[in-house]
Amino acid sequence: MSTTPSWHQKLIGGFKRTSDKLVGNLAGLGAARLDDATLDEIEEALIASDLGPATAARVRQRLADGQFERNMEELGIRLVVAEEVARALAPVAEPLEVDAFPRPQVILVIGVNGSGKTTTIAKLASMFMEQDYGVMLAAGDTFRAAAIGQLRTWAERIGVPIVTGPEGGDAAGIVYEAVKQATATGIDVLIVDTAGRLQNKRELMDELAKIRRVLGRLNPEAPHDVVLVLDATTGQNALNQIEVFKEVAGVTGLVMTKLDGTARGGVLVAAAEKYGMPIHAIGVGEKVDDLRPFDAMEVARIIAGVEELL
Numbered sequence: 001m002s003t004t005p006s007w008h009q010k011l012i013g014g015f016k017r018t019s020d021k022l023v024g025n026l027a028g029l030g031a032a033r034l035d036d037a038t039l040d041e042i043e044e045a046l047i048a049s050d051l052g053p054a055t056a057a058r059v060r061q062r063l064a065d066g067q068f069e070r071n072m073e074e075l076g077i078r079l080v081v082a083e084e085v086a087r088a089l090a091p092v093a094e095p096l097e098v099d100a101f102p103r104p105q106v107i108l109v110i111g112v113n114g115s116g117k118t119t120t121i122a123k124l125a126s127m128f129m130e131q132d133y134g135v136m137l138a139a140g141d142t143f144r145a146a147a148i149g150q151l152r153t154w155a156e157r158i159g160v161p162i163v164t165g166p167e168g169g170d171a172a173g174i175v176y177e178a179v180k181q182a183t184a185t186g187i188d189v190l191i192v193d194t195a196g197r198l199q200n201k202r203e204l205m206d207e208l209a210k211i212r213r214v215l216g217r218l219n220p221e222a223p224h225d226v227v228l229v230l231d232a233t234t235g236q237n238a239l240n241q242i243e244v245f246k247e248v249a250g251v252t253g254l255v256m257t258k259l260d261g262t263a264r265g266g267v268l269v270a271a272a273e274k275y276g277m278p279i280h281a282i283g284v285g286e287k288v289d290d291l292r293p294f295d296a297m298e299v300a301r302i303i304a305g306v307e308e309l310l
């Protein structure tokens with residue numbers, strides 16, 4: 001028997017905290033009489049499980065609106081939770097498409113240090129390569145030598161070209177050079193690593209503005225995507241980062257990493273509910289194939305703990 005956990009198993013791990021809390025909170029409500037007090041309890045349980053007030057209110061409404069038996073079994077309640085969570089997630093489950101014309105599609109990747117940005121860039125590159133796209137990386141995080149080295153190591157490992165510069169070098173210059181090379185060699189997707197200096201917003205904004213100006217000179221449509229990488233283990237903090245990076249960097253979509261192990265998976269639903277921003281993919285580990293677009297219903301059923309009752 002294989003000991004490597006499957007994607008589904010890792011995902012269950014990432015949502016365990018949320019799911020356990022939810023299931024714990026719903027326990028004892030089996031064969032519940034859905035009177036107002038019980039409905040209040042269910043709604044509170046959902047909010048306590050990080051699902052966000054709007055989803056919780058919709059579940060309450062669904063249970064209260066009379067389409068269901070007044071005596072509902074726990075499985076019935078969980079199925080309603082799963083449906084409503086899926087309804088919140090389905091509109092934001094939007095894989096990154098390569099459709100820029102002219103090529104290359106330029107994807108800026110942003111996020112604080114340690115969020116899993118570098119690993120995510122490698123995983124995205126690998127995902128695009130699997131779809132037969134030509135991929136190039138640009139090491140635009142020149143702030144730390146380690147960041148350049150790490151990205152180069154990944155580029156070699158997955159076999160994609162990379163444009164780098166010296167530590168402390170001009171990120172915009174590297175991006176300019178990368179777009180020129182990508183255009184000349186018929187690359188489809190250029191993924192650009194950028195500095196994660198959230199502690200100095202002004203500098204980060206200036207740097208991103210400069211990258212945008214330089215890109216705009218080569219292709220007014222670029223950057224086509226500005227993807228924010230978020231660490232799901234940081235819970236509420238991940239939501240705060242969306243707020244700040246939206247303002248500072250014009251984020252167009254999200255990737256949530258570390259949705260395995262100790263993640264606070266409910267934050268995915270909270271982010272979907274609060275920002276309605278596309279969530280392009282989720283990461284469940286450190287290997288290149290540990291990143292995928294997500295299936296809203298699969299995640300919803302895991303969160304609601306449906307499978308364990310079937």
Ligand SMILES: Nc1nc2c(ncn2[C@@H]2O[C@H](COP(=O)(O)OP(=O)(O)OP(=O)(O)O)[C@@H](O)[C@H]2O)c(=O)[nH]1
Nearest residue numbers: 112113114115116117118119257258283284285286
């Ligand atoms: N468990 C788990 N670990 C991950 C995941 N993605 C990244 N990591 C790990 O998180 C750590 C930080 O990832 P990096 O990709 O280096 O993050 P970064 O944001 O580029 O960070 P800096 O290089 O410090 O700027 C590394 O040890 C990764 O292996 C994931 O989905 N799950």
